[in-house]
Each structure stands twice: as structure tokens, then as C-alpha cells.
Amino acid sequence: MPPSQAQNVDGAGDRSKRVLLIFSESRDLPGNVIMEQAVRAELTRGATNRIEFYTENVDASRFPNPRHLRLFRDYLASKYAAQPPDLVMLFLAREFSSAQELLAGLGSNCPTVFVAVNDLDVPDALPDRPFTGILQRFDVPGTVKFIFQLQPETRRVVVIGGSSAADAALLHKIQETARALDGVTFEYWTNRPLNEIYSAARALPLDTVIMVGTIQRTDSLQPIFTSQVVQLLAPAASVPVYVLGNGLIGSGAVGGSVVNFEDLGASAGRLGLRALAANPLARMPVEIKSNGTPMADWRALQRWHINAGRLPPNCVIRYRPQSLWHDYWPLFLLLTVGLFAQAVTIAALLVQRKRQQRAEAEILRQRTELAHVSRVSMMGQLASALTHELNQPLGAILRNAEAAEVYLQSDQPDLKEVRAILTDICRDDKRAGNVIDRMRSLFKRQKLTLGALDLRDLVEDTIAMARPDALQRRVRLKVEIPPRLPPAQGDRVHVQQVMLNLIFNGMDAMDKTPPAGRLLTVALVESPHGNLRVSVSDCGTGIAPGDAARIFEPFFSTKSNGMGMGLAISKTIIETHGGEIWVTSCAMEGTTFTFLLPPAGSDKVRPGDLPANP
Amino acid sequence: MTATNSKRSGTVYIVDDDASFLRSLSRLLTALGYAVEAYASAQDFFARPAPDRPGCVVADLQMPDINGLQLQDQLRRSSEPLPVIFLTGQGDIPSTVSAMRSGAEDFLTKRAPQQELLDAVERALARDAHQRQQRTRQRELSLRFDELSGREKEVLSHVVRGRMNKQIAADLNINLRTVKLHRTNITRKLNVQSVAELTRMVDESGFFQAPEND
Numbered sequence: 095m096p097p098s099q100a101q102n103v104d105g106a107g108d109r110s111k112r113v114l115l116i117f118s119e120s121r122d123l124p125g126n127v128i129m130e131q132a133v134r135a136e137l138t139r140g141a142t143n144r145i146e147f148y149t150e151n152v153d154a155s156r157f158p159n160p161r162h163l164r165l166f167r168d169y170l171a172s173k174y175a176a177q178p179p180d181l182v183m184l185f186l187a188r189e190f191s192s193a194q195e196l197l198a199g200l201g202s203n204c205p206t207v208f209v210a211v212n213d214l215d216v217p218d219a220l221p222d223r224p225f226t227g228i229l230q231r232f233d234v235p236g237t238v239k240f241i242f243q244l245q246p247e248t249r250r251v252v253v254i255g256g257s258s259a260a261d262a263a264l265l266h267k268i269q270e271t272a273r274a275l276d277g278v279t280f281e282y283w284t285n286r287p288l289n290e291i292y293s294a295a296r297a298l299p300l301d302t303v304i305m306v307g308t309i310q311r312t313d314s315l316q317p318i319f320t321s322q323v324v325q326l327l328a329p330a331a332s333v334p335v336y337v338l339g340n341g342l343i344g345s346g347a348v349g350g351s352v353v354n355f356e357d358l359g360a361s362a363g364r365l366g367l368r369a370l371a372a373n374p375l376a377r378m379p380v381e382i383k384s385n386g387t388p389m390a391d392w393r394a395l396q397r398w399h400i401n402a403g404r405l406p407p408n409c410v411i412r413y414r415p416q417s418l419w420h421d422y423w424p425l426f427l428l429l430t431v432g433l434f435a436q437a438v439t440i441a442a443l444l445v446q447r448k449r450q451q452r453a454e455a456e457i458l459r460q461r462t463e464l465a466h467v468s469r470v471s472m473m474g475q476l477a478s479a480l481t482h483e484l485n486q487p488l489g490a491i492l493r494n495a496e497a498a499e500v501y502l503q504s505d506q507p508d509l510k511e512v513r514a515i516l517t518d519i520c521r522d523d524k525r526a527g528n529v530i531d532r533m534r535s536l537f538k539r540q541k542l543t544l545g546a547l548d549l550r551d552l553v554e555d556t557i558a559m560a561r562p563d564a565l566q567r568r569v570r571l572k573v574e575i576p577p578r579l580p581p582a583q584g585d586r587v588h589v590q591q592v593m594l595n596l597i598f599n600g601m602d603a604m605d606k607t608p609p610a611g612r613l614l615t616v617a618l619v620e621s622p623h624g625n626l627r628v629s630v631s632d633c634g635t636g637i638a639p640g641d642a643a644r645i646f647e648p649f650f651s652t653k654s655n656g657m658g659m660g661l662a663i664s665k666t667i668i669e670t671h672g673g674e675i676w677v678t679s680c681a682m683e684g685t686t687f688t689f690l691l692p693p694a695g696s697d698k699v700r701p702g703d704l705p706a707n708p
Numbered sequence: 709m710t711a712t713n714s715k716r717s718g719t720v721y722i723v724d725d726d727a728s729f730l731r732s733l734s735r736l737l738t739a740l741g742y743a744v745e746a747y748a749s750a751q752d753f754f755a756r757p758a759p760d761r762p763g764c765v766v767a768d769l770q771m772p773d774i775n776g777l778q779l780q781d782q783l784r785r786s787s788e789p790l791p792v793i794f795l796t797g798q799g800d801i802p803s804t805v806s807a808m809r810s811g812a813e814d815f816l817t818k819r820a821p822q823q824e825l826l827d828a829v830e831r832a833l834a835r836d837a838h839q840r841q842q843r844t845r846q847r848e849l850s851l852r853f854d855e856l857s858g859r860e861k862e863v864l865s866h867v868v869r870g871r872m873n874k875q876i877a878a879d880l881n882i883n884l885r886t887v888k889l890h891r892t893n894i895t896r897k898l899n900v901q902s903v904a905e906l907t908r909m910v911d912e913s914g915f916f917q918a919p920e921n922d
């Protein structure tokens with residue numbers, strides 16, 4: 095042995111340290127991957143020198159021929175002769191005997207740290223070299239406890255294991271644990287072909303769970319890895335699958351009190367550091383760990399509807415979707431701020447809209463009020479007509495009653511005539527009642543209620559109201575209504591108010607027209623686009639072109655006694671109906687006011703019926 | 709009651725476009741013993757066969773086409789100007805004033821008390837009877853005046869103005885004897901005894917007023 099190199103370990107602080115990691119099985123087994131990472135991290139973090147890692151894997155299970163092991167020993171010896179490692183770390187899954195063989199090829203005073211995960215006996219005789227390590231046991235009692243914590247209803251545990259020596263050692267331990275349990279059946283599927291296990295696992299009853307031990311060899315002595323078995327069984331089994339190593343979590347297993355390979359790797363790394371620092375390893379006894387870390391796969395818990403509240407308090411939960419806040423808090427913060435700003439804006443807009451609505455409601459109320467006042471003032475104009483309309487039937491009633499009195503005083507009263515009189519009296523009473531009803535609706539202070547409106551009926555009613563006035567003013571009234579007319583959308587009283595207003599205006603406009611020429615025409619028609627068009631035409635003097643533009647403005651009047659509100663209110667009423675009103679006038683020929691109302695069911699007139707130049 | 713103790717002479721013509729009122733008033737007046745004829749319009753009224761019979765018209769003031777006042781105008785110009793009583797549903801001051809101004813003699817609302825209505829009808833019938841009498845007398849007088857020669861009418865016009873015979877002779881440039889002869893002829897043809905009677909008759913006939921008034 096060239097002592098120089100070994101001696102250099104202490105002194106040469108600047109030389110990088112060579113650490114050889116040897117895996118007895120495949121290096122890429124889940125447990126090995128986790129451990130290697132932990133070891134590398136621990137060594138890199140703790141070492142004063144730069145660490146150079148070398149890795150070898152023996153893959154002993156898949157190449158069980160002892161010749162291979164010897165070849166590997168020779169290979170190592172040859173390969174590392176010129177650059178002997180300063181530390182060997184040995185990751186063992188099985189018997190220590192193979193370790194002896196392997197190390198024989200490397201320098202005898204090279205410190206060696208092993209990590210073994212199995213339930214085999216601690217070897218009596220350790221290699222004759224600086225040698226120590228960690229022997230990690232599977233936490234079988236912990237896992238069994240874990241199972242019953244999660245699924246207390248379990249009555250049967252199917253244990254799946256392999257046939258290697260390490261597998262057998264673990265099974266033995268499980269059997270020992272099982273013996274202490276009452277009321278639970280343990281079943282061992284160790285000598286069954288994998289495909290049979292697979293099929294059986296898919297049909298297990300609900301009170302059963304599967305616990306997977308280690309499988310290094312199948313019944314047919316084929317090498318296999320536990321991870322392969324779990325990956326195959328866990329997703330397909332009809333019951334939850336529990337495991338003993340954390341490398342197996344993620345492949346569909348629920349969990350268990352597992353070997354924590356991260357912790358294990360870290361502990362091994364710390365041991366390695368001590369070896370590199372030239373602490374005499376010989377004095378360090380092999381560390382035996384039997385603890386397990388309760389660990390569960392969140393997704394599997396969800397899949398089997400296992401209440402996560404049953405997990406032990408220190409349980410590590412894997413694959414739980416991290417709260418999004420955890421991952422994206424800046425984005426969330428930004429979003430929250432954004433949303434808040436948006437909410438404030440929306441709230442402000444809502445408040446504004448509310449105010450606007452209130453203002454609009456107020457305007458509508460005022461308009462309704464104004465329309466009412468205007469209607470009542472228009473009633474003044476109608477008052478003499480009203481008197482006439484009422485005196486007509488009342489006078490007839492009076493004369494009829496007087497006549498009846500005379501008849502009844504005769505010796506042989508003409509009862510037939512008296513009966514006819516009474517019939518007439520009743521009819522005239524109704525007539526007077528109708529007049530009052532018609533007028534009263536105009537007096538009522540009521541809200542605008544839009545609905546289907548029969549314009550024919552309305553026009554006839556309105557003409558009846560205007561007729562006495564027209565008679566007195568010697569104006570002939572003409573009504574043009576087509577035989578078929580669909581209903582409009584409108585409020586009866588308000589539309590009638592507009593009609594009356596236009597009719598009175600038309601009659602006013604003809605005051606200076608010779609009586610023979612005083613003709614007022616009210617025409618109803620369904621427009622080409624389905625709106626209802628009402629026009630009121632007079633044969634008056636017409637409107638001066640300059641006045642036509644302002645005629646709908648409030649307080650604009652060409653009459654000496656006009657207030658100038660009638661047309662302004664009419665326009666407001668029609669526009670509230672979603673309609674349009676306009677005027678066409680021809681000097682010395684007359685004026686026509688036209689308004690459009692939407693058909694019943696629409697809230698706005700359909701476009702297209704407006705004059706080209708309203 | 710009124711109906712029984714006075715059977716009136718003359719027909720009451722009712723003209724109203726309101727069918728119901730027309731019927732009711734006809735009933736009442738018929739029951740009270742009047743001869744009644746009812747018409748729905750002025751046109752219908754004028755189209756009736758018109759025998760020379762005493763009577764009066766009760767017309768609605770407001771009617772389409774020909775209203776009450778127009779009816780009165782037309783009637784006044786006819787050969788048989790019957791008195792008109794106006795009825796109105798209105799009864800307010802402006803329409804009353806306007807109707808009165810237009811020559812309505814009697815003016816009642818349709819709901820006027822029965823007695824007012826009957827008084828008005830009675831008055832109108834009396835007026836018609838009186839006017840009729842006057843018209844008969846006038847016709848009779850005008851027949852008599854028609855017998856006078858042109859010169860006699862000329863002399864008469866001076867006589868009724870109170871001119872003396874000499875003055876008349878000078879005015880007409882004829883001699884006094886001729887004037888006296890004319891006067892004798894006039895008193896004979898007109899069958900009057902005195903100048904006072906002659907003057908009254910001329911007044912009554914409106915003989916010299918009619919042309920001047922037109």
C-alpha cells in the first residue's frame with residue numbers, strides 16, 4: 095500500500111476528495127435515487143474540500159451469478175488503483191457477504207460507510223477496515239398501526255413478499271407483528287406468480303388491505319424490484335395498498351410508516367463526513383434504525399375516500415396539491431389588488447347607476463306629475479264640453495220623468511209608453527256615467543303603465559270627448575281607421591292626453607278659418623315597419639317654418655293664451671313610450687302632427703318609419 | 709192640470725240632433741196636449757211639408773251642419789217665420805251671451821224647470837198667434853193700398869207727415885183742388901174716417917217704412 099496517498103488525506107486540504115458510491119442493486123431504484131441525492135447534498139454541504147463523486151452499481155439481483163461479483167471486484171480494483179477513493183459508501187439491499195467481496199478490490203484502509211435497508215441480522219464480523227454504517231429496519235409495527243388508524247374496519251391484510259433472504263426476513267417480522275393482533279387475518283402471497291397476484295388483487299373484498307413487503311425475487315426466482323410490483327398492483331387493486339418505503343409512495347400506494355430514504359441518506363452523509371474528517375470509524379458501532387416515518391399519498395387517500403383526519407399528527411402528506419397561494423402568491427396578490435380595484439370601480443359604477451336610476455325615476459315621476467297637471471288644465475278646456483255631454487242625457491232623463499208623471503196621472507195610464515220611458519232613462523243614465531268615467535280617467539294621477547292598447551277604441555273615445563267642443567267651434571271631425579289594426583304598446587290615459595292635446599291644438603289653429611273649411615282629421619294606420627301611426631291634421635293657417643323647429647320646446651307658444659307646455663309634454667309622453675312625434679306643416683293649408691307608437695310587446699318603435707326630414 | 713185645461717192651438721216643432729232628448733221632450737209636450745213634430749236636424753225640419761199653421765220651434769243650439777242660430781236666420785227669411793226657443797246643454801255665460809247676441813229670443817238649458825219651458829212655449833205660441841194676426845192685417849191693408857194710384861200714394865205720404873193741402877199742392881206743383889180730390893179718393897179707397905185713423909193704418913201696414921228700412 096502506498097502510504098503516501100493515505101497520509102495525504104489529512105494534510106492536503108486543497109486536494110479534492112474522491113467518494114465512491116456503490117449500489118448493490120440498480121442505482122435508479124426509487125429508494126436509491128432519494129438516498130443518493132441526500133448523501134451528495136449532505137457531503138457537498140459539509141465537506142471542506144471539493145468532493146468528486148464516482149458511482150458504480152452492481153445490480154446484484156438481476157445478475158446473481160457469483161462470477162459477476164468477482165468480475166466486479168476485479169473491475170473496481172483495476173479502475174480505482176490509480177485514483178483510490180477517499181471514502182466508499184455502500185448501499186446494500188441484501189446480505190453483507192457481497193460487501194466483503196466487493197471491498198476486497200479496494201484499498202484496505204479506505205474508510206467505508208454502508209447503508210443497508212433490510213431485516214437481516216447484523217453481521218457478527220465486520221470487514222477488516224474502517225467500516226461502519228446504518229442498518230435501517232422496516233417499520234412493520236408502525237405500518238400495521240398506520241393501516242388500522244386509517245382503516246379501522248380492516249379485517250384482512252394480504253401481505254405480498256418475495257423469496258430472497260431479505261424478503262424472508264421481512265416476512266418473518268410481519269408474521270411476528272401479526273401474531274399480536276386479534277381479529278385480523280394476515281394472508282401471505284409469497285409463492286404465487288405475479289400475474290395471479292395481479293388478478294387476485296383486483297377482486298379483494300372491502301375489508302381487506304394489501305401490504306407490500308420487499309420483493310427481490312419472485313416465486314419463479316426471477317429478480318424483480320418492489321417498486322415494480324407496487325407500480326403494477328397499487329393502481330389496479332380493488333383495495334388500498336400499503337408500503338414500507340417512501341420510494342414507493344407516488345406509485346399509487348396509500349402510504350405507511352415508511353423508511354425515510356431522505357433521512358437515511360442524510361444520516362449516511364453525515365457518517366461519511368466524519369470518515370472524511372478522519373475520525374476513527376472503527377470505534378463507531380453500526381447504527382441500527384427501526385423508526386419509520388408515517389407518510390401518505392394525498393391522491394390515494396382521495397381515491398379510497400380515506401379521511402385524512404385519521405392520519406397520525408406527524409404524518410407526511412405527499413402529492414397534496416399545494417395551495418395555489420403558496421405557489422403563486424405574488425400573482426394572487428396582484429390579482430387581489432386588481433380585483434379589489436375592479437370591485438371598487440364596479441361599486442362606484444353601481445352607485446352611480448343607482449343614482450342615475452333614482453334621478454331617472456324622479457324625472458319620470460315629475461314628468462308624470464307634469465302630464466297630470468297638464469291633463470287637469472286641459473280639463474278646463476273640456477269642462478264646457480263636459481257640461482254639455484252631461485246635460486244632454488240628464489236633460490233627457492228629466493223630460494222623460496216629467497212625461498211619465500203626466501202619463502201616470504191619466505185615468506188609464508199608457509203603461510207601454512211609461513215602460514219605454516224607463517228604458518230610455520236607464521240608457522241615458524249609462525250614457526252620463528260613461529261620460530263621467532271617461533273624464534275621470536284623465537283626472538286620475540296615475541303611473542305610466544304600458545300595455546297592449548287598442549287605438550281604435552281610444553281614438554273613438556277621444557273623439558267623443560272632443561266632439562261637443564268641436565260642435566261649438568263648428569269644427570268637423572273626421573276619423574280614418576283601417577278595418578284591421580294591431581294593438582300598440584302604450585298607456586291609455588297618457589296617449590289620450592296627447593291625442594286630446596293635438597286635437598285641441600288643431601281646433602285652435604282653425605279659429606280664423608271660415609267655418610266651412612274647419613276640418614280636423616284623426617287618422618290611424620299601421621306603418622310599413624309595424625309601428626302604429628297616429629296623425630292629427632287641421633286645415634288651419636299652418637306653422638311658420640321658424641316655429642316648426644321650436645314647437646316642441648317647453649314654454650314655446652304661438653297662441654296668445656297658450657302656456658307652451660302641451661306639445662312639450664306630448665313629446666315627453668311619446669318618447670317615454672319609445673315613440674316619436676313630429677310635425678309637418680304647409681302654410682295656409684294646415685298642419686299635421688304625427689306620432690309613432692311601438693306595436694304591443696315592443697318598448698321602442700322599429701326604425702324606418704320616420705320621415706326623411708322630421 | 710195644464711194638459712187638460714188648455715188645449716193649445718199650434719204645433720211645437722222640436723229640432724235636436726240628440727235622439728234621446730228629442731224623444732223625451734216630444735213625449736212630455738205630447739202628454740201635455742201639444743201637437744208635436746220632432747226633427748233630428750234643421751235640414752229635416754225645412755224639408756217638411758209646410759202648411760200655414762201656427763206654432764213654434766224648440767231647437768238645440770249646438771247641432772252639426774246647421775246649428776240653432778242658423779236655423780233661426782233661415783226661418784226668419786222664410787214666408788212663415790215661426791218663433792224659436794233655444795235649448796242648450798251648455799248654459800254657461802259665454803254661450804248664453806253669444807246666443808242672445810245672435811238674436812235668440814228665448815234661451816233655456818235642457819234641464820230647465822218644466823214650468824219655465826212651458827211658459828216659453830206658451831209665450832212663443834202667443835207671439836206666433838199675434839204675428840200671424842198682424843201678418844193677416846198687413847196683407848189686408850196692403851191689398852187696400854194697392855188700389856191707390858201712384859199720385860194718390862204720393863199725396864198720402866205727405867198727408868201722414870202732417871202736411872197741409874196747400875203745402876202738398878206747392879210741393880207736388882199741382883193745384884189745391886186736385887189735392888183735395890186725391891184725398892177724397894184715398895179716404896174712400898182705404899175706408900177711413902179721419903186723418904188720425906189714416907195715419908194709424910199707414911203705421912200699422914209699414915207701407916212707407918218697409919222700403920226705407922231695407
